[in-house]
Amino acid sequence: xxxxxxxxxxxxxxxxxxxxxxxxxxxxxxxxxxxxxxxxxxxxxxxxxxxxxxxxxxxxxxxxxxxxxxxxxxxxxxxxxxxxxxxxxxxxxxxxxxxxxxxxxxxxxxxxxxxxxxxxxxxxxxxxxxxxxxxxxxxxxxxxxxxxxxxxxxxxxxxxxxxxxxxxxxxxxxxxxxxxxxxxxxxxxxxxxxxxxxxxxxxxxxxxxxxxxxxxxxxxxxxxxxxxxxxxxxxxxxxxxxxxxxxxxxxxxxxxxxxxxxxxxxxxxxxxxxxxxxxxxxxxxxxxxxxxxxxxxxxxxxxxxxxxxxxxxxxxxxxxxxxxxxxxxxxxxxxxxxxxxxxxxxxxxxxxxxxxxxxxxxxxxxxxxxxxxxxxxxxxxxxxxxxxxxxxxxxxxxxxxxxxxxxxxxxxxxxxxxxxxxxxxxxxxxxxxxxxxxxxxxxxxxxxxxxxxxxxxxxxxxxxxx
Numbered sequence: 179x180x181x182x183x184x185x186x187x188x189x190x191x192x193x194x195x196x197x198x199x200x201x202x203x204x205x206x207x208x209x210x211x212x213x214x215x216x217x218x219x220x221x222x223x224x225x226x227x228x229x230x231x232x233x234x235x236x237x238x239x240x241x242x243x244x245x246x247x248x249x250x251x252x253x254x255x256x257x258x259x260x261x262x263x264x265x266x267x268x269x270x271x272x273x274x275x276x277x278x279x280x281x282x283x284x285x286x287x288x289x290x291x292x293x294x295x296x297x298x299x300x301x302x303x304x305x306x307x308x309x310x311x312x313x314x315x316x317x318x319x320x321x322x323x324x325x326x327x328x329x330x331x332x333x334x335x336x337x338x339x340x341x342x343x344x345x346x347x348x349x350x351x352x353x354x355x356x357x358x359x360x361x362x363x364x365x366x367x368x369x370x371x372x373x374x375x376x377x378x379x380x381x382x383x384x385x386x387x388x389x390x391x392x393x394x395x396x397x398x399x400x401x402x403x404x405x406x407x408x409x410x411x412x413x414x415x416x417x418x419x420x421x422x423x424x425x426x427x428x429x430x431x432x433x434x435x436x437x438x439x440x441x442x443x444x445x446x447x448x449x450x451x452x453x454x455x456x457x458x459x460x461x462x463x464x465x466x467x468x469x470x471x472x473x474x475x476x477x478x479x480x481x482x483x484x485x486x487x488x489x490x491x492x493x494x495x496x497x498x499x500x501x502x503x504x505x506x507x508x509x510x511x512x513x514x515x516x517x518x519x520x521x522x523x524x525x526x527x528x529x530x531x532x533x534x535x536x537x538x539x540x541x542x543x544x545x546x547x548x549x550x551x552x553x554x555x556x557x558x559x560x561x562x563x564x565x566x567x568x569x570x571x572x573x574x575x576x577x578x579x580x581x582x583x584x585x586x587x588x589x590x591x592x593x594x595x596x597x598x599x600x601x602x603x604x605x606x607x608x609x610x611x612x613x614x615x616x617x618x619x620x621x622x623x624x625x626x627x628x629x630x631x632x633x634x635x636x637x638x639x640x641x642x643x644x
Contacts, residue, residue, distance in 0.1 A: 472528055
């Protein structure tokens, strides 16, 4: 997430650039042709108290671009973290049976929205894909409004370029044949309203043009930082919801990262976090599926060596009660957890820095190569790939998935493909007590995490957008 600077939700473990803070190795792809359109890291890891918290988008670089991805054992030896490839994720999330059946996201479109974008997005995706033997795909770049020329010496530009790269490569890792549209806006999203109107305008315009089956948003602003919040006036947020209402009307699924500050989040000036529980928008919006974070424990083949736990290292998976939105009907079944408020997240995927994702980028000429990223900025695009697979499987958009998601969770892993995360870990962070991963829904990981081979068909059969 971002405050005074872009505020995506990712963390860089090694040459990071996204919304968490401390470990992430990344590089960026080269951009495809742009279509003209009308003219947001977490604080330092608790495990590494010497690392100073910084705005999410700037990440934290423990190392600069690495020449090639390393094994988890090598990452442990060098940096004390595990680092995973898309091939490990494919095994961990049980994606291979879908691929064998031809379910790869083909014919479906994922829309990614970021400030400024990356000038090397296409090239970087090509390099990333070739490294792991994944067919690459064309990234369609849409420049929305007056997007300034990329400046590799501007931390706002490089921060958002890192976010853009992470988003594109994670979505592609899960849905390799999905079409990706990267929407670049010209105003950096920060705390409060700044940058969000341009992002919402862009989303609505694409929805109206029929572009995109799922939208993933790796940014967010703390609800408390919006104008009027202190007076109980939430109109500044309500006035930004038009794109999500339009998405619901057109059957487009909208996702957002739940944040990397656990039960708290950044103050308006970005200098720290609130000393009490807060939530952020758009993640807390009832029309948006909030994607939280887990920590995967995998061997080199991608098989689990332990059950998933809550992401809580150089940041922590965002979650808690909204102070703006009341409990939506789809959460009535978990009212004992969320009370009378909208609770987040809804579901979670990999986000821990210790277990971060390898990403390749070249937008920064001083750090070309491979980085390891973490943060819920990773989780949301990963889940966008899951949605694209379900869209293809069902032959239709799954649309707003909330009702189906909570219904499938009742069926458990075997029938609904939703794997509960209940190992007792929590998302307490920066002195603010969070929530514990327990049996059933919780505000640490939501309903759990997907087993794609079961979840994708089940979601396709129980959701219907258009």
